Amino acid sequence: xxxxxxxxxxxxxxxxxxxxxxxxxxxxxxxxxxxxxxxxxxxxxxxxxxxxxxxxxxxxxxxxxxxxxxxxxxxxxxxxxxxxxxxxxxxxxxxxxxxxxxxxxxxxxx
Numbered sequence: 001x002x003x004x005x006x007x008x009x010x011x012x013x014x015x016x017x018x019x020x021x022x023x024x025x026x027x028x029x030x031x032x033x034x035x036x037x038x039x040x041x042x043x044x045x046x047x048x049x050x051x052x053x054x055x056x057x058x059x060x061x062x063x064x065x066x067x068x069x070x071x072x073x074x075x076x077x078x079x080x081x082x083x084x085x086x087x088x089x090x091x092x093x094x095x096x097x098x099x100x101x102x103x104x105x106x107x108x109x110x
Contacts, residue, residue, distance in 0.1 A: 005085045012074040026079050033072040040065040 003011070016023055024032065043062050045051045077084045103109055 005088065006083070008070075009074050009078055009084060012071060013078050016075065016078075023075060023079050026076065029072055029075050029079065033069065033076065036065065036068040036072055040069055 023029070039060070040062075042057065043060050043065055046053045046057060047062065074084070076082075077087075
């Protein structure tokens with residue numbers, strides 16, 4: 001099943017209001033987002049970087065950690081009135097103008 005960003009935002013909002021009781025504060029969710037990104041970074045450092053897995057990390061799932069990051073980001077978008085579909089479209093437009101040739105001309109990427 002595919003899901004759009006708009007649908008994901010609606011689904012998270014519905015879950016929060018029916019199962020989660022209410023949103024945590026924006027500041028709390030920002031702290032939780034930071035924590036989730038840290039957990040993702042830990043797995044990335046161990047799987048793709050130079051760190052070895054600790055016993056407690058061996059059962060952690062990369063996809064699940066990415067989904068946790070996305071979940072909290074969707075919460076924050078809902079709380080602050082950000083339409084992530086529109087924001088992402090505008091971000092592509094910005095990057096297509098600003099970076100139209102920047103990366104192709106970057107000698108470090110060749």
